[in-house]
């Protein structure tokens with residue numbers, strides 16, 4: 001149905017609340033954190049509008065407090081995926097026939113509920129379950145998810161109103177159909193907003209969805225679903241399955257009805273999904289060619305020109321590398337600094353890093369919480385230990401402690417070799433590697449920054465010299481899908497900096513933009529001839 005004359009509310013970015021001492025939001029948040037941490041919950045799968053609790057309970061613990069059990073999730077076996085697909089396909093005809101304005105209303109209501117009644121709940125869930133500070137939770141779980149829901153609704157009528165021209169006696173139109181089948185949404189632990197966006201963006205476009213959240217973000221996933229239910233999402237449109245990732249996802253990929261995958265997570269997992277889908281396509285398993293949208297890993301750079309402002313650069317590095325413990329796909333993890341600036345930058349960083357406190361995020365004075373789980377802690381600390389034993393590395397600041405939670409201090413390492421693994425591999429933790437380059441070999445360092453990495457997600461260039469900015473922007477053009485000038489490489493805002501990268505970082509379908517929503521429609525072109533001809537002979541035949 002096309003109703004392109006309807007106007008939706010103009011989307012405006014949700015204002016970020018400060019949580020400063022004395023603010024009403026701070027009191028409410030702290031009260032909610034305290035009451036939620038004392039009230040464990042059960043997280044069940046959600047299929048066809050019904051909760052499915054298998055009884056196979058897995059504890060959800062706070063990354064910053066081993067002794068805090070937030071509740072349990074109920075793991076299902078792969079037959080749960082079959083049920084979810086069946087429920088999705090049963091809901092598909094009615095949902096596809098629902099006027100787009102009615103679909104949009106569900107997500108506008110969800111955004112409003114999140115901005116008001118559920119704001120402190122989803123923020124507290126993200127703090128407790130994923131160890132985000134109040135500010136990191138606010139910009140993710142509240143503001144970014146509200147923005148995704150409101151801006152996606154804003155893009156929808158623009159997409160629908162993009163119509164072809166008609167010629168005399170003919171009316172042409174494009175019917176923006178949903179995909180035929182179901183979309184599989186597979187979401188990461190590190191952004192509550194992404195967990196909320198990946199299933200809902202295809203659903204807004206009329207698709208039905210099977211959603212598999214990350215095991216270590218089930219707690220916040222549960223509350224996202226609560227909001228969607230209260231907003232009036234019909235049963236079967238989004239179905240959440242819980243269980244072993246490879247087995248659950250594998251079962252979904254075996255279905256003839258797989259129409260698309262909306263994935264965010266690591267490069268290795270996305271590559272494996274792509275390969276399995278490729279196999280299925282080769283076998284003729286699927287009814288259509290599944291759409292594959294994946295935003296994946298990063299090794300995000302900060303490159304400093306000799307004209308950079310050192311104080312501002314140091315702040316960008318501290319925030320860009322260490323906020324949320326470096327567990328943002330966009331986190332700065334490799335920096336290139338000219339030898340002429342390094343002593344001043346190093347001194348500035350070494351002033352700041354010891355002052356950063358790492359701890360339980362319900363104490364709002366901390367800048368950092370814990371890394372997500374034991375596996376992450378072991379992986380990151382192994383790399384730090386490796387650097388301590390490596391004569392090619394100078395570990396300038398580090399520390400770790402897992403007695404109460406998975407705490408890793410902001411870690412700064414200068415490497416001799418710009419091709420060192422710490423400059424190359426995604427570590428996904430609070431570790432910043434710095435390569436100090438000879439000012440006389442600036443072009444070589446810039447070229448290495450642009451070309452060395454298998455990833456191309458975010459990157460920042462720092463300079464006061466305008467000609468250097470113009471030149472570097474060209475050299476680094478394919479090096480990042482989100483490029484920042486004199487800013488940190490994190491903190492993309494929906495509607496302002498559409499997000500996504502290329503190379504091993506993903507398909508660059510720009511979450512939170514019309515480009516992404518276009519992947520979830522399969523346009524049908526309709527030509528209607530108003531008065532069809534009745535004679536079969538053409539004039540030239542006369």
Ligand code: NAD
Pocket residue numbers: 186187188189190191194212213214215245246247249250264265266267269270272295296297298328329330426428457499500501505506
């Ligand atoms: P992950 O790849 O471990 O998990 C992502 C999702 O895939 C989860 O739901 C997980 O359960 C599932 N999964 C894991 N193994 C699987 C398998 N064998 N088969 C099928 N599914 C499987 O990633 P993560 O640790 O949750 O998130 C961190 C990663 O996500 C980092 O690499 C980060 O850069 C990336 N990320 C990218 C973006 C972006 O926009 N580019 C945003 C956020 C996170």
